[in-house]
Amino acid sequence: MKRYLDFKAPRRSTVTMQVHGDLRQRITTGALKPKSSISENEIAQSYGVSRTPAREVLGRLEEEGLVEIYPQYGSFIAPIRAEDILDSQFVRESLECTALARAIERLTPAGEECLSGIIARQRNAVSDDEAAFVMHDEDMHACFFALAGHERAWSVVASAKLQLDRLRHLSARSAEKRLAVLAEHETIVTATLGRDAEGAVAALRHHLRGAFASLADAQARYPEFFAEIGNPRPPSTKVPLDRPKNLATELA
Amino acid sequence: MKRYLDFKAPRRSTVTMQVHGDLRQRITTGALKPKSSISENEIAQSYGVSRTPAREVLGRLEEEGLVEIYPQYGSFIAPIRAEDILDSQFVRESLECTALARAIERLTPAGEECLSGIIARQRNAVSDDEAAFVMHDEDMHACFFALAGHERAWSVVASAKLQLDRLRHLSARSAEKRLAVLAEHETIVTATLGRDAEGAVAALRHHLRGAFASLADAQARYPEFFAEIGNPRPPSTKVPLDRPKNLATELA
DNA sequence: ATCTTGACGCTTGCATGCTAGTACTTTTGC
DNA sequence: GCAAAAGTACTAGCATGCAAGCGTCAAGAT
Numbered sequence: 001m002k003r004y005l006d007f008k009a010p011r012r013s014t015v016t017m018q019v020h021g022d023l024r025q026r027i028t029t030g031a032l033k034p035k036s037s038i039s040e041n042e043i044a045q046s047y048g049v050s051r052t053p054a055r056e057v058l059g060r061l062e063e064e065g066l067v068e069i070y071p072q073y074g075s076f077i078a079p080i081r082a083e084d085i086l087d088s089q090f091v092r093e094s095l096e097c098t099a100l101a102r103a104i105e106r107l108t109p110a111g112e113e114c115l116s117g118i119i120a121r122q123r124n125a126v127s128d129d130e131a132a133f134v135m136h137d138e139d140m141h142a143c144f145f146a147l148a149g150h151e152r153a154w155s156v157v158a159s160a161k162l163q164l165d166r167l168r169h170l171s172a173r174s175a176e177k178r179l180a181v182l183a184e185h186e187t188i189v190t191a192t193l194g195r196d197a198e199g200a201v202a203a204l205r206h207h208l209r210g211a212f213a214s215l216a217d218a219q220a221r222y223p224e225f226f227a228e229i230g231n232p233r234p235p236s237t238k239v240p241l242d243r244p245k246n247l248a249t250e251l252a
Numbered sequence: 253m254k255r256y257l258d259f260k261a262p263r264r265s266t267v268t269m270q271v272h273g274d275l276r277q278r279i280t281t282g283a284l285k286p287k288s289s290i291s292e293n294e295i296a297q298s299y300g301v302s303r304t305p306a307r308e309v310l311g312r313l314e315e316e317g318l319v320e321i322y323p324q325y326g327s328f329i330a331p332i333r334a335e336d337i338l339d340s341q342f343v344r345e346s347l348e349c350t351a352l353a354r355a356i357e358r359l360t361p362a363g364e365e366c367l368s369g370i371i372a373r374q375r376n377a378v379s380d381d382e383a384a385f386v387m388h389d390e391d392m393h394a395c396f397f398a399l400a401g402h403e404r405a406w407s408v409v410a411s412a413k414l415q416l417d418r419l420r421h422l423s424a425r426s427a428e429k430r431l432a433v434l435a436e437h438e439t440i441v442t443a444t445l446g447r448d449a450e451g452a453v454a455a456l457r458h459h460l461r462g463a464f465a466s467l468a469d470a471q472a473r474y475p476e477f478f479a480e481i482g483n484p485r486p487p488s489t490k491v492p493l494d495r496p497k498n499l500a501t502e503l504a
Numbered sequence: 505a506t507c508t509t510g511a512c513g514c515t516t517g518c519a520t521g522c523t524a525g526t527a528c529t530t531t532t533g534c
Numbered sequence: 535g536c537a538a539a540a541g542t543a544c545t546a547g548c549a550t551g552c553a554a555g556c557g558t559c560a561a562g563a564t
Contacts, residue, residue: 234262
């Protein structure tokens, strides 16, 4: 029996990880369209790997809510569900606003500098480098969690954000919109540096809500990407964390 | 190419699901001790299945933070990490308090009855049926999310709760403690039914914090179950959702 | 013309064999 | 005696084969 080593090098990259990351990006960006078919064999062949890692990737994507697997029938890119968008928004807004408030309580000079630096870098990228702009955007949001002393909680938001990102990529992006986003970021950071917790949280909440305001519009423009109403997401492969009872029915 | 069917029966139970659920419970309840070895072959043999589902289960458990996998060396029940406990507590407290506040805004007679029923059933189980007591406990917390209209957000809390549950099972339970928990629940529900959002949230926050107050004590009593300081959880198999940059170092 | 039925192709679930890499043990060289 | 090096037993990552279940569609019965 091997024994646990308290200091152990982290695991290196595997084929499964790489394919998983690539497919996740292609789904969230919309390169792979919702409801389209995606089988184990298809993944295995297109990436030149065997069915084992392909199968594992499908399982991970299903846990993330990006894929639906129907045994003996097929697997599909999950349609976008309005309820998922709303729930993800709820999770993100709640966690991030709480984190920001706590970050302001603990704000140090080093933290101030970190925030200022992110905004400065984002301002540089606003006009021409969209990839860098998005990266700095995420940095700012993650920074709130780091400053709050709960860096790992950001990963929870990042999971919820997957669904929101799918929606975001359905809307056209432009330099004007990036400018507006930057302005909102600056408002948040300015209030944060001024220790104005209430104002900063309000600005953050407004910023986050703007991101998903396009839900109705996207639903109207791309109805084929959305789930039919009354078609709840099928339960995942993982055994449900709570008991299977449906509380909603008890409330009806 | 198969096509997506909007109305499709959910997938049935698989061997992977069953083993996953069983192992998850045995880890969170402490039946499997942190840092102990758990290999693919061991799982496969003890459950009478092949290595494929066993391997898949290990992967899922790793994503949940309950197992650590070291390639070509072995897999182990993850040690309990104080930082994980604190972050999980942060996530749960933030989401659940937000949900409760929103639930009070939307509270209907049916919702009131649902809450009262849960409390009544829990009161019946307080003295002799611990399993039922815990079940009704979870029901109440999940109910807040259902009443808030974000039932799916509860699954996020349930994930975070896994780490907290591991800690909870290190503390002895007794009928007295159950009575205290019931009293706290009653305080929360009474304030909720009275539309006292501030009081209800405060009571809930106090209730949630009591659950993890035993961290220092457990760490002192069972040091062998906890991770050494400065031994961060190794990155999971899944490609990180955020960029690998460590914001904490930038702040130091 | 319509309905039933059965063969077919495709899918995922699971079993198994092989390989490369790890920590540990033994042997070897001095 | 001791350190370095070769050997060993185990691990997880990956490839591949088989089985069971699903929808599809064509052939046949009514």
